[in-house]
Amino acid sequence: MRQSTISRLFGQSPFPLLKDHMAKVKLCIDQVRPMMDAFTEYEGTREKEFARQIMKLEHEVDMIKNNIRDHLPKSIFLPVDRRDLLELLSAQDEIADVCEDLAVLVTLRVTKVHPGMKDDLFAYLDKALETAYLAVDIIKELDAMLESSFGGKEAQKVIQMIDQVSYLEWEADKKQYKLAQRLFELEKEMSPVDIMLWFEIFKVIGNIANAAEKMAKRLRSFFVSQ
Amino acid sequence: MDPITITIVITATVFCVYMAWNIGANDVANAMGTSVGSKALTIKGAILVAAIFEFSGAVFIGSRVTDTIRRGMVDTTIFVGEPVTLVYGMMAALLAAAIWLNIATKYGLPVSTTHSIVGAVTGFGIIAGGFGAISWGMMAKIVSSWAVSPLSGGIMAFILFNFVNKKIINADDPLKALTVYVPILVFIVITIIGIAVFYEGLASLDLAITFWQALGFAGGTGIAVSLWTMNFINKVIARRDPETLDRFNFIEYIFKYLQILTACYVALAHGSNDVANAVGPYAAIISIVQTESVLARTAVPIWILAMGGVGIVVGLATYGYKVIETIGRKITELTPSRGFSAEFGAATTVLIASKLGIPISTTHTLVGAVIGVGFARGISALDFRVVRNIFSSWFITLPATMIISIVLFLIFRFVFGAM
Numbered sequence: 071m072r073q074s075t076i077s078r079l080f081g082q083s084p085f086p087l088l089k090d091h092m093a094k095v096k097l098c099i100d101q102v103r104p105m106m107d108a109f110t111e112y113e114g115t116r117e118k119e120f121a122r123q124i125m126k127l128e129h130e131v132d133m134i135k136n137n138i139r140d141h142l143p144k145s146i147f148l149p150v151d152r153r154d155l156l157e158l159l160s161a162q163d164e165i166a167d168v169c170e171d172l173a174v175l176v177t178l179r180v181t182k183v184h185p186g187m188k189d190d191l192f193a194y195l196d197k198a199l200e201t202a203y204l205a206v207d208i209i210k211e212l213d214a215m216l217e218s219s220f221g222g223k224e225a226q227k228v229i230q231m232i233d234q235v236s237y238l239e240w241e242a243d244k245k246q247y248k249l250a251q252r253l254f255e256l257e258k259e260m261s262p263v264d265i266m267l268w269f270e271i272f273k274v275i276g277n278i279a280n281a282a283e284k285m286a287k288r289l290r291s292f293f294v295s296q
Numbered sequence: 297m298d299p300i301t302i303t304i305v306i307t308a309t310v311f312c313v314y315m316a317w318n319i320g321a322n323d324v325a326n327a328m329g330t331s332v333g334s335k336a337l338t339i340k341g342a343i344l345v346a347a348i349f350e351f352s353g354a355v356f357i358g359s360r361v362t363d364t365i366r367r368g369m370v371d372t373t374i375f376v377g378e379p380v381t382l383v384y385g386m387m388a389a390l391l392a393a394a395i396w397l398n399i400a401t402k403y404g405l406p407v408s409t410t411h412s413i414v415g416a417v418t419g420f421g422i423i424a425g426g427f428g429a430i431s432w433g434m435m436a437k438i439v440s441s442w443a444v445s446p447l448s449g450g451i452m453a454f455i456l457f458n459f460v461n462k463k464i465i466n467a468d469d470p471l472k473a474l475t476v477y478v479p480i481l482v483f484i485v486i487t488i489i490g491i492a493v494f495y496e497g498l499a500s501l502d503l504a505i506t507f508w509q510a511l512g513f514a515g516g517t518g519i520a521v522s523l524w525t526m527n528f529i530n531k532v533i534a535r536r537d538p539e540t541l542d543r544f545n546f547i548e549y550i551f552k553y554l555q556i557l558t559a560c561y562v563a564l565a566h567g568s569n570d571v572a573n574a575v576g577p578y579a580a581i582i583s584i585v586q587t588e589s590v591l592a593r594t595a596v597p598i599w600i601l602a603m604g605g606v607g608i609v610v611g612l613a614t615y616g617y618k619v620i621e622t623i624g625r626k627i628t629e630l631t632p633s634r635g636f637s638a639e640f641g642a643a644t645t646v647l648i649a650s651k652l653g654i655p656i657s658t659t660h661t662l663v664g665a666v667i668g669v670g671f672a673r674g675i676s677a678l679d680f681r682v683v684r685n686i687f688s689s690w691f692i693t694l695p696a697t698m699i700i701s702i703v704l705f706l707i708f709r710f711v712f713g714a715m
Contacts, residue, residue, distance in 0.1 A: 074619050075406035075659050075686070076326045077626035079666055080333075081679035145681045149673035217544045217631065219673040222466025 081146045084138050084155065085212055091134040092162050092209040098127045098169040099202045102278070106195055109176045110183040121173035131166040135159055149219065154291045161285035162209070165202055168277040175274060181267045184260055187252045194245040194272070198279040201238040204231060205282035208289060215292070225293050235286040242279040246272055300712060301585055304383060311390040312578035313607045318397050319409050319570050320611020324350060325619030326659040327566045328559060330666070332620050333627025334635035336555035339620055345556070346563045346616075347609045353567025354605035357492055359596050360653040361569055365413060365576030368434050368653065370421035372580070372590050379584045384708040385420035385701075386577035392416040392701035393573070396693065406685050408657030411693045413573040414438055419698030420705040438654055442690060445645050445656040446664025453641030453668035460551075460633050461672065470543050474550055475529050483522035485557050485640065489564060490514025492647055525553075551632035558639035565646040566658045567605065573655070575604035629676045634669045641665040660686055 105120035138159055148155060183191065208231050211224070218224040253260075253268060260268075328346050331337040337345060366372075375382040393412035400407040414435075421429045460477075467473035495510035505513075529550060536546070579596045587594075630638075642658070642665040649656045663686065670678045 074322070074326055074329060074623050074626075075663060075682060076329045076666070077333075077623040078406070079663055079678060079682045080627045080629060080675075081677040083629050083676035085676050145679055145684075147667075147670055147678040147680050149670070149676060214544060216676050217548075218466050219461050221461065221673075223468070224466070 082141060084142055084146075084148070085216060087134060087138045087141075088155070088159060088162070089209060089212055091131060091138065091159065092206060094127060094131045094134060095162055095166045096203075096206045098124050098131065098166045099199060099206065099278075101127070102169055102172060102199060103195065105173065105176060106192075109181075110188060110191070117176050121177045124169050124173040128166045128170040131163060135163050149216065150292045154288065158285065158288040158292075161281065161288045164281040165205065165278065165285060168274060168281050171277065172271065172274045175267070175271055179263075179267060181264050182260070183268075184256050184264075186256050186259075187249065187268075190245070190249040190252050194242065194249045195275055197238065197242040197245050198275050201235055201242055201279040202282040204235050204238060205285050208232065208235070208286060220293055229290065229293060232286040232290050235283050239279045239283040242276065246276050304387070304581070304712065305585055308383075308387050308390070308578055308581045309603075311387060311394065312574050312604070315390055315394050315409070315413075316571070316574035316604045316607025317611035317614075318394055319573060320350075320608035320613075321615035322397070322401065322611075322619060323409055323570055323659055324563070324566065324608060324612045325616040325623060327562050327662060329620055329623030330627065330630060330635045330639060330662070331555055331559040331562075332624035334552075334555060334630045334632045335624075336552045336632050336635060337559055339617055339624065341556075342559070342620055343612060343617055345559050346612055349560045349563035350567035350608050350612070351602075351605040352493065353564040353569075354571035354608060355567075355598060355601045357564070357568035357647075357650060358571040358575075358601050358604070361572035361650055361655045362576045362579055362596050362601070364434070364438075364653040365417060365572050365655060366580040366583075366596070369414065369417050369431060369438070370425065371429050371431055374425040374429050376590045379588065379590045380712075381424050381709070382590060383581050383584050384712060385424050385705050386417075386580045388420050388701045388704035388708055389413065389416035390574070390577045392419065392697050392704050395700055396697045400689070400693070400696075404685075405689045405692070406659070406663075406682060407689045407693050408660055409570060409573045410655045410657045411442065411690065412697045413576065414655060415694040415697030416701035417577065418694070419701035422698070423702045423705060438656075439694075441649060441654045441656050442660065445649060445661045446667075446686075449638075449642040449645040449661040449665035450668030450671070451641070452644055453638045453665035454672050456640055457634065457637035457669045457672045457674050460637060461674070465544070465547055465633060470547055471533055471538070471541075474547065475526060475533070478529060478550060478554065479522040479526040481554060481636075482525045482557065483518040485554075485561060486521045487511075487514045487518035488644065488647070489561055490517050492564065492568075492651075548632050551636050555632045555636045555639065558636050558643060561643040562639045562646075562658075562662075565643040565650065567608065568650040569646050569656065569658055571601060571604040571608065574607060575600050578604075630666075634674045637674070638662065638665040638669050641668060 101120045101124045105117050105124070108116035108120060139156065142152065208228060211228050214224050215228060249272060250269070253265060257265060324346050328337070328342040332339055332342050372382060393409065393416045396412050397407060397409060418430055418435065463477050464470060464473045491510050491514045494505065494513045495507055575596070579600050582600065583594050584590060642662040645661050646656065646658050663682065666675070667678060667683070669675055
């Protein structure tokens with residue numbers, strides 16, 4: 071079969087793969103809440119199932135990331151700066167990485183949760199996850215962004231979503247502060263090692279929201295880089 | 297006619313049809329492929345549109361570029377004393393271009409049929425008549441147009457896509473924008489096609505009409521189709537529920553119809569420009585054989601243009617559809633609004649070049665136009681390796697076809713001269 075000049079002009083688009091990547095990241099995020107439920111219900115076994123699941127998914131996320139990087143030769147011309155695209159990819163990847171960090175922490179040691187901090191803990195976790203899910207939703211808009219050439223109403227809509235992610239991250243920060251205060255109020259009723267581990271967990275949960283915010287900020291450069 | 301002349305005519309006819317077949321098999325596929333890729337046309341639809349409009353373009357508008365290849369590049373008056381030399385030369389040029397096309401496509405070089413024939417005619421011209429036989433002014437014009445035409449197609453497509461993007465796709469009320477701007481775009485396309493067909497086209501049928509009459513016909517048709525379009529869009533909008541309407545899908549749905557129009561436009565422009573690559577040298581041969589002299593001015597007989605047109609359509613039907621199929625599968629990221637902009641930019645450039653009698657590459661112009669849309673952030677991934685290859689093909693095609701043509705010319709002169 072003779073090669074056609076026109077068909078060879080069209081390279082493989084990395085954007086569908088970027089969406090596949092984020093879809094896998096979302097599966098990682100999906101495991102976090104049930105994992106923490108299991109962890110705080112003090113079973114000591116079931117959270118390991120979820121943690122293993124996250125580690126497996128994180129590996130698959132990595133594979134997609136490498137695949138995108140390998141199939142993006144310098145000769146490919148994209149509607150966005152390729153550096154911006156690769157940074158967005160790394161930022162998406164980091165969300166899955168942080169989920170894995172949390173999975174590692176909860177499998178380290180069976181740690182008691184003080185009933186007095188449970189409500190604040192889950193309020194904080196849910197806010198961090200809400201931030202991450204909004205980042206997932208933004209990537210679902212990629213097709214519409216491409217169709218509108220990263221302009222017009224669609225751009226405004228996505229920029230609003232990006233701002234909303236930053237706002238949610240800030241709210242998560244506030245909840246973390248409140249939760250940390252609560253933890254130290256209860257310090258006399260808890261073992262020092264439990265406190266140490268919980269404090270570490272809080273930080274990693276915060277990192278989920280931070281990674282989501284970082285990803286959203288990376289996407290913003292798609293709109294201004296023209 | 298003596299047996300040698302008959303042999304020459306038959307051989308030349310075979311070369312001409314083979315060249316036309318080549319154009320139909322590859323170039324047409326490149327020209328129509330974007331319409332199939334964006335799913336504006338099915339493969340069958342693309343073949344039908346191409347057959348009708350390639351043929352019309354070849355027969356009704358094709359004569360200008362044919363004349364340039366026949367007479368404009370090589371000073372034919374040099375051969376008045378020995379017209380057979382010009383016959384051997386043109387035969388060599390036809391075969392050389394066809395052979396080079398086969399070699400180059402085998403190695404995946406994005407060569408152009410136009411560039412090949414220009415190189416081949418030049419090659420024999422230099423060896424048979426010396427450097428003075430080449431009209432270097434025309435050559436400079438032709439070669440510079442190879443850089444200018446993709447650029448021009450690109451700029452036009454860039455501007456048009458930015459317009460479509462701002463005024464329709466990203467409009468606050470895209471449905472209203474569709475009813476306002478799409479009829480205007482339809483009017484522009486129909487009027488340009490109309491002028492091209494009516495003005496010079498009917499002249500070749502001895503129905504001479506003035507430019508203003510042509511403009512009147514074309515504009516009238518344009519307004520009529522444009523009003524019909526407005527009515528059509530309004531009806532389609534009325535049938536849909538605005539609440540559940542996916543605006544981007546709907547815009548692309550409307551642009552599918554627009555792209556069918558530009559697909560016709562591309563086929564027409566391509567036929568008018570590229571038929572010359574096959575029939576230009578052939579027309580020169582026939583004219584010499586019939587009159588036994590090198591005439592300074594003769595019109596290209598319409599049957600020769602028609603023969604070229606038929607050759608192109610046969611090439612498309614026997615092989616080109618396979619290439620179109622490949623292209624359609626490969627181009628999945630091109631939507632009708634992008635395809636429309638690229639095809640309009642490319643076809644307008646090609647048509648203008650045709651009218652000026654300058655042979656340019658339709659495929660390379662279309663590549664330029666698609667890149668123009670890409671620069672307007674309209675396409676998710678373009679592979680620029682093709683651009684590098686196009687540049688290198690420019691520098692290889694001319695010397696390669698010149699050498700092949702010179703060798704074939706010497707062989708033909710030896711073989712037929714000894715008969």
